[in-house]
Amino acid sequence: MNTLPWIEYVRFVITLVAVLDPFLAIPMFLAVTGQQSPAGRRRAAGLVAATVLAVLIGAAVTGDALLELMGASLPSFRVGGGIVLLMMALAMLNAQTGNIRQTSQEADELEQRTTVGIVPLAIPILAGPGAISTVILFAQQGGWAHRAVILGCILAVCGLLWVMLRVATRLGRALGVSGLNVANRLLGLLLTGIAVETMAAGLKQLFPVLGGT
Numbered sequence: 001m002n003t004l005p006w007i008e009y010v011r012f013v014i015t016l017v018a019v020l021d022p023f024l025a026i027p028m029f030l031a032v033t034g035q036q037s038p039a040g041r042r043r044a045a046g047l048v049a050a051t052v053l054a055v056l057i058g059a060a061v062t063g064d065a066l067l068e069l070m071g072a073s074l075p076s077f078r079v080g081g082g083i084v085l086l087m088m089a090l091a092m093l094n095a096q097t098g099n100i101r102q103t104s105q106e107a108d109e110l111e112q113r114t115t116v117g118i119v120p121l122a123i124p125i126l127a128g129p130g131a132i133s134t135v136i137l138f139a140q141q142g143g144w145a146h147r148a149v150i151l152g153c154i155l156a157v158c159g160l161l162w163v164m165l166r167v168a169t170r171l172g173r174a175l176g177v178s179g180l181n182v183a184n185r186l187l188g189l190l191l192t193g194i195a196v197e198t199m200a201a202g203l204k205q206l207f208p209v210l211g212g213t
Contacts, residue, residue: 002143049162051122063136078202081133085195092188
C-alpha cells in the first residue's frame, strides 16, 4: 500500500476544513435561503455540498494533468498554493471573505439570489482556488492507494459541510455573529501556519540550499 502515515491524512482533513471554512459559509447560506422552506434549505445544502465534493474529487483525480498543462512543477505549485492560502488566512483573521474567495461582483450576485445555486456559494467561495490547490498538493504525494484515501477524506469533509449547512439555522442562532467570527479567526490562525509551512517546503525543494546541511 503506497500510502502516507495516518497523521498526514489527519493534517489534510484539518487543512481542508480550514480552507473550506464552513463557518464563513453559514451566514451566506442563511441569507440566501431565509425565505425558503426547511425542505428547500435541505435541498440547497445538498446541492452545495455535492458541488464542492465533485469539484474537489475532480481536482484530486486530474491534478497530474493540470500541473502538466500549466507546465508547473510541484515545488513551484507549493509556493503558489501557499501564497493563496496565506492570503485567505489573513482575510479570515479579519473575519472577512477576501477577494480570493469572492469578488464584490460575486457578493452582489449572491445577495440578489433568492435560491442557492452552484455559483457563487459552492464555487468559488467554498471550492475555490485555495481548496483546489490544497487537494492537488496532497494528492500528488503518493500513488492510487494514497489518492483513494484522499478521496475518502474529501468525502468526510464534504459530509461535515453538508451537516453544518443542514443545521445552519440552529448554528447561526447558537453562535451569533461574534461566535462565527471567532471560529473564522481560529481557523484563519491555523491556516496561516499551514500556509507558511507549505511555502517553506516548496522553497526548500526549489532551492535546496535553504534546507541547510
